[in-house]
Structures are given as structure tokens and as C-alpha cells.
Amino acid sequence: MTIFNQIIEAQELLGKNREQARSPEEKELLHLAIDALWFIWRNGQSYEFESYRKEVKSTAPEGVIASFSTRGEAEAWLAAQPAPPDLALVLIADEYHVVLSSRDRSRRSLVPDPELEYHIEEMTKDGLPPAVAAFNTRDEANAWFNNQAEPPTQTIIQIGGEHYLAVYYRNINHRAMFPFSIVERLHARRKRREQKGSGE
Structure with missing residues (x-):
């Protein structure tokens, strides 16, 4: 149908x-x-x-509508949008950001978003999942990833012994690799909140 x-x-x-x-x-x-x-x-x-x-x-990370190398590029793109996509996700230097805009479109901003940290935390709640490929360097991993015509939406790999999530955003034809270690930022924020809550 x-x-x-x-x-x-x-x-x-x-x-x-x-x-x-x-x-x-x-x-x-x-x-x-x-x-x-x-x-x-x-x-x-x-x-x-x-x-x-x-x-x-799918079990892939949340999708994005655009990817930018720098924050400056992302801000220029957002300023040029006649109708900014409120609450959409974009990547800036392969880090998730959410687009926020006021109803009258006079205020627009890009705010870091922990989507991927939560995604990796969920993936690792029962331990590290197995990697499908291992590489010594990031360059080797990039060459492998870029040589795939239609890669899966997400693949777990190892680079230098560390787990990475290789993600293919089909809608914008963008490939990104995220170290599993980014979940430590989420843990650090939770710890700071707990310490603040306990008055330390």
C-alpha cells in the first residue's frame, strides 16, 4: 500500500x-x-x-535536516531561512543541535542537544555491543565508511580500541562517526545536578 x-x-x-x-x-x-x-x-x-x-x-539515532562544518555556517544558513524549521535537529561539526525560533521568526538560535548521548547510553545499557569492523586509525575508518555506496543507517565499529557509532544520514547524504565516550558528558552533567541538589 x-x-x-x-x-x-x-x-x-x-x-x-x-x-x-x-x-x-x-x-x-x-x-x-x-x-x-x-x-x-x-x-x-x-x-x-x-x-x-x-x-x-529503526534503532538509528534521531535524524537531522542539515549538517555544517562550523557554527558560523549553521548560523548563516539559519539567518537565511524565511521560515526557520523550529525544533528540527542539525549537525554542527558532527554535534547535535536543535533549531529554536520564535513564532514571529525574530529570534533564532542553535542549542546543543544531547540526543546522541542518550542514544549511545541506551545502546550500552547492557554492556558494549560488538563491533562489525576494527581500524587502527580514524583515516582507515573514514576510507572504509566513505567507500560504501549505501551504508546501513548505523554501524558499530572500533577505532584504536574505542567503540564508535558510524551513522549515515540518508536524507542529506552525510556520514558521521561518534565515539561512545561522548556519553561521559551526559554522566558528568547528571553528577553535577546531583551534587547541586545535595547542596555540595
């Missing part, structure tokens, strides 16, 4: 449930869901929505 047929069937189901809704609030929420599907359809984003749903079902 195509994404277009799925959207139509979902709207029909939501419409039936809306007719049987018990309260005005419930009716409005169902109407909101119907409108959201129309928004996707009418703005030509059905295929993007289909890709998003596949991504959500």
Missing part, C-alpha cells in the same frame, strides 16, 4: 472516530490529526513523511 493510500485510510479512520468522540476536546484533537495529515499531503511531503516513519521504526 502506498503512503498516499495509507494517509487516506488514516484520515477516514480518524473521521469515523471523530464522529463518535465524547467531548469537544476529543473531537478537536482528532481534527488536529486529520489536518496534520492534510498538511503533509498538500505540502508535498508525503515521501518525506514515509521516510520519517521508517526512520522512527
Whole structure:
């Protein structure tokens, strides 16, 4: 079944449930869901929505809409957006940032986001997962990763004995490698909060 047929069937189901809704609030929420599907359809984003749903079902890290080498590049891009993508994720020097913008679009900012730290923490909650490949240097790993025409969304590798997550962002054709050690930043923040909470 195509994404277009799925959207139509979902709207029909939501419409039936809306007719049987018990309260005005419930009716409005169902109407909101119907409108959201129309928004996707009418703005030509059905295929993007289909890709998003596949991504959500996978165990890969959260997707991003753009990648930049420097913060300056990212800020120039954000300033040039007539309608900034509020709450979307981007990579700056392969670090996650969330785009924040006010409704009137007068204020825009890029804030570091711990998405990947949480993702790696979840992956390692039962110990280190096995690596599919091992390399002595980052250059060797980059050569291996870049020579793959269609790499998996995520692959666990080792570089110099350390675990890395190699991620392929298909929508922007970007490859990035994240050391598992970044989860230590998350642990350090939690420890600081605990110490602050205990008054130390």
C-alpha cells in the first residue's frame, strides 16, 4: 500500500472516530490529526513523511535536516531561512543541535542537544555491543565508511580500541562517526545536578 493510500485510510479512520468522540476536546484533537495529515499531503511531503516513519521504526539515532562544518555556517544558513524549521535537529561539526525560533521568526538560535548521548547510553545499557569492523586509525575508518555506496543507517565499529557509532544520514547524504565516550558528558552533567541538589 502506498503512503498516499495509507494517509487516506488514516484520515477516514480518524473521521469515523471523530464522529463518535465524547467531548469537544476529543473531537478537536482528532481534527488536529486529520489536518496534520492534510498538511503533509498538500505540502508535498508525503515521501518525506514515509521516510520519517521508517526512520522512527529503526534503532538509528534521531535524524537531522542539515549538517555544517562550523557554527558560523549553521548560523548563516539559519539567518537565511524565511521560515526557520523550529525544533528540527542539525549537525554542527558532527554535534547535535536543535533549531529554536520564535513564532514571529525574530529570534533564532542553535542549542546543543544531547540526543546522541542518550542514544549511545541506551545502546550500552547492557554492556558494549560488538563491533562489525576494527581500524587502527580514524583515516582507515573514514576510507572504509566513505567507500560504501549505501551504508546501513548505523554501524558499530572500533577505532584504536574505542567503540564508535558510524551513522549515515540518508536524507542529506552525510556520514558521521561518534565515539561512545561522548556519553561521559551526559554522566558528568547528571553528577553535577546531583551534587547541586545535595547542596555540595
